Amino acid sequence: MTQPTASPTLDTLFRRTLARQPDALALIDPLNKPRITGQARRRLTYAQADRAISAIAAHFIESGLPANSVIAVQLPATVEFVLTVLAAHRAGLVVAPLPLLWRHAELTVALNRTAARAIVTCGKIDGIPYADFAMNAAAEVFSIRHVCGFGTELPEGMASLDQAIFQDSRTSRSVLQDGRKAALISFDVTSEGLRPVPRAHFSLIAGGLAMSMESDLPQGANIMSAFAPMSFAGLCASLVSWVLTGGALVLHHPFDEDVLETQVNEHSCEVLIAPAPLALRLGEHGLSERMPSLRNVIGLWRAPEQVASSAAWTAQRASLTDVYLFGEAGHFSARRTSEDGSPALIKVGPHGAPRDVQGAAIAGDILLTPRGTLGLRGPMVPVAAYAPPPPPADIMIAPPPRDYVDTEYAARADRATGGINITAPPSGVMAVGGYRFLAQDLQEWSRRLGQGALLTALPDRLSGHRLAGRAQDNARARDALTELGLNPLMVEAFRDRTNGALT
Template identity: 40%
Template sequence: MGGPMDQDRTSKDNAALRLSAGGVVAQPGSSMMHAPISMAGRSVRSAATTIDSLFRANAARRPDADAVIDSPDRERVIGQPPRHLTYAQADRAVEAIATRLRQIGLPAGTVVGLQMPNIVESVLTLLAITRAGMVPAPLPLLWRRADCVAALSRAGARAIITYGHVDDMDHAQLALGIAAELFPIRVVCGFGCGRVDGIVPFDDCLSADIESTHELDVSLSESSPAAAITFDMTADGPVAVLRDHAQLLAGGVLVQHRATIQPRAAIVSTIPATSFAGLATSFVPWLLCTGTLILHHPFDPDALARQIAEHDGNILVVPDALLLPLTQSETLDTTRSLKSIIALWRSPDRVAASSQWPADAPNLVDVAAFGEAGLLASVRAANGRAAPWPTGNIVVAENGHDITLGRVAQTVTGTLGLGGLLAASPLRLYDPEPTEAPDTGADLVDTGYSCRLTPNDETLVITASPVGLVNVGGYRFAMHDLQLHVRDIDDNGVIAAFPHALTGYRLAGHATNSEVVRAKLEESGSNPLISHAFHDRLPS
C-alpha cells in the first residue's frame, strides 16, 4: 500500500491531469492492456495518479475523519442498518475486498461488473476493484438480465459483484442468471446474499474485527490503465465505454471547480456511481477534496434534510428532477450549511428552458450528461437563468495556471462535439466488431445531441436529444428496439414516450392483454420502466 503523499491536493490534481486521454486500449488480459498511455509522444504512466492512490493518500492524511456514510433509511432499502466509516476503516475494508478478489483467482486487468444501490459497499467495492488491478464496470440498478448480459458481454467481464435484495428485487438471483447466460463470467460475489449457492460472500470484508490483510502486491506492470467502464444506450443497442484515470479525474476536477468544492467538504449525493456523470459529480470530487461522502437512496426529502443538517452538508448532488421539489420543500430553508447544489441533467436539451433558480438559494451548478460520451458543467448566472454553453476550450484555473480539460464545438452535422479528457473516444468502446466513428472533425466525439450556435458563435444551445433515443428517469432507451420487442410479444402492442415535466419522458404502453405483455417483459429481463409502462393507459 502506498504511503502518504508529500504533495498537496493541487499538485495531486495536476499530476493526475498529466495522464493521457490517448493511446489504444485492447481487450482485458492482453499485453496491450499494460502498455503505457501517452499523449503527444510522451509516456506519463504514474502510480500516483490512480483513483485508489488518491484514496490511499486521504486515508493516510485523515485516518480518523469520516469517509463515507450511509443514508439513515438504508434499512428500508436493503434490510440492513446504515454504515458510517472513517477513512481508516474504509481503507481496511477496501484492502480486504481487493485481497479477496485476488484470492479467488481473478487476474489483474479483469473486468468486474458491479450492481448495487447507493450504499457504502458500492463505494468501497469500486475502490477495491481498482486496488486489485482490475477494472470496475458499474451497472445501473434498474437494469435487468437482458441489458446486463448485453453490456457485460461487450465489456468482456469475468466476474459480478452484487447486493442480495434491494427493495423487492432479488439481485443475487439476477446475478446468477446473468452468469449462467454469459460463459466468460467465472465468479459471482455478493454482500447481503447469505448462503446462496454459487455466490462468494463478501460481508466479512467489512467486519470490524477482520484481521489486517497483507498489502497487495499489484505492480505497475499488472495494473490496468483503465479506471472504469460505464455503459451507454445507443440507437444500435448498449455499448461499453472505457475511461482511464485521467479522464475520470478530469470530470471530477471540472465539477469541483464549477461548484467551488472546498477541502474536507461534506458531499451529500443522491446519484449512484454507475456512470461517468455519477462518478464525476460526487465520487471523484470526494476523493479530490479529502472530504466526506454522504450517500442518499433517492428520494426521501425528510431523510435528505436530516442528513444535510446532521453532517453539515456543503454540497448536494441531485438529478434535475429534484430541483423543483427542493425549492418547494423546506430543505433549502433549514439547511444553512449548503454552499452549492449540483444538478445532473440526463436530458441536456432541457437545461436552456429550465426554471429560474431562486436568488436566495445556494449556488446551482448544471451538469449536462451526454450519455457516456462526456459532460459539461456551468454555474447558473446571477439572474438564476441557465446560460448557453461556451464553445472552445474548457479551462479551469489552478494555482495561477490554466488547465485545459476538453473542448466544445458544433460538428459539421449540427450536433455537439466534445474533445479532450472530458470526451469518450470511440476507440475506447469495447465492441467485439468495432467500426470507425463518423468523422466529426478535429478529434471531436459526436454526442449526437443537436445544437445551434448563438449569433456570436461563442456559445451554443442544446436543442434535441439523439434521434431515436429517449430519457426516462435517468435511463436511455432506443424506441425502435422497444417497439420491436413489444411487437414480438403482441402484434397489436404499442409503446410510446410522452413528455414529462420532471423525468423528461415517461413510457406508456397499450396491448391486447397488458397483463400478459407486462409479465413476458419481466420474464425476458427487461428494465422495469418498460414493463411498468403497461400499467398505464395511453393519453387520450
C-alpha cells in the same frame, strides 16, 4: 535521468487523505438503508474504510481474478458500492458499473461484451432479488467465474463480501498505481446500439475536477450525493469529487425528500449533488431555510437540451452549477452567476475549470460539428470508444482520424449572443431518467406482445421521456415482459389505470 512521476489513481487520492486524517469520517450510508437492502447503516472513518477496501481486494485476489480483468458491479448508492470500486482498483481490476434498472436481457449483453470475470451485487434492493438476477445472468456468460454479494439470503454459490470484510484478510499483490491504466467500462446507448466505453483513471479524475472546480467545492467538505453512481457522470459526481476534496461522502439512495433533508442537516452537508430538476424543485421550496448548511448545489442534467428553458435558481445562500451530461461521452459544467438565477451562457471553444477564471486549466473543448451537432473533446472524453467505423474495403484512402466525440445532440450557435443552443437529443435514442434505449427496441418488444399491444415513449419535462403501454390484458403483458428479463420501466408501462387512459 529522473523518471516522470506517474499520474494518480483514485486509490492514490484516497490514500493521500487516509495518511493525513485516518480518523476523520469518510463514508456514511443512507438513512433508510435498512429498508433498501436489509442491512444496518455504516459510518466509516478513512482508516476503517481502508481496512474494508483491503479485505475486499484480498478476496478478489484470493478468488483467482487476474489483474486487469473486468469486474461488473450492480449495487445501490451505499457504502458498499464505494468500497467495492476502490477495492477492485486496489486489486488491479477494471470496474464495469451496471445500472440498477437493468435486468437479465441487458445484463447478459453487457457481461458478454466486456468479457467480465466476476459480478458483485446485493441480496435484495428495495425488495427486488438482485442476487438472483446476477446468478441467472452469470449462468449464460462463459467468462464469469466468480459471483459475490452483500447482504443476507444470498443464493447458493454466491460468495459473501460481508464475510470477507469480517475475516479482514491481508492478501495483496503489487499493482502499478498509474492514472493511465484502465479503471472503468461504462455503457452508452447511441444510434448504433449499446456501446461499452472504457476509461483510464486520469479520465475519471478529469471529469470529477471539471465538476468540483467549476462549482468551487471547498476542501474537506461534507458532500451529499443523491445521484445514482452507476455511470461515468454518477461516479465523477460522488466518488471522484469525494476523493478530490477529502471530506465525508454522505450517500442517498434516490429519492426520498424527507430523508434527504434529514441527512443534509444531520451531517451539516455543504454540498448537494442531485439531478437538476430535483435541485431546482428544492430551490423553489425553501432550500436555504430548510437546509441552511448547503453552500454548493451541483445539478446534473440528463436531458441537457432542457437547461436553457429551466426555471431560475432562487435559493439565496447556495449556488447552483449546471452539469450538462451527454450520455457516457462526457460533460461540461457552468455555474449560475447572474442576478436573475438564469443558466450561464455556453460558447464554442475551450472551457476552463473554473470556467470564467483567466488562466484556468482547460477542462475540454465544445464545438459544433459539420452535421449541426455538439462535439466534445478533452481529457475526460474517450474519443477511441466513439470512433466512426472503418471505411469500406473498396475505399483506398482512410479518412483522417477524428479528435472529438460527436454527441449526436442537435445544436446551433445564437448569432446575437454567440451562445450554443442545444435543441434536441440524439435521433432514435430515448431516455427515461438515467435509462437510455433505442426507439426501435420499443417496437420490437411491442411486437412480441402480440396483436393489439402498444408500447411507446411520451415526452416528459423531468425525465426526458416516460413509458406507456396498452394491451388487451395488461397483467399478462407485464408477466410476459418480466419473463423476457426486461427493464421494470417497460413492465410498469402496462400498469392498470382506473380511467383506461394511456398516460
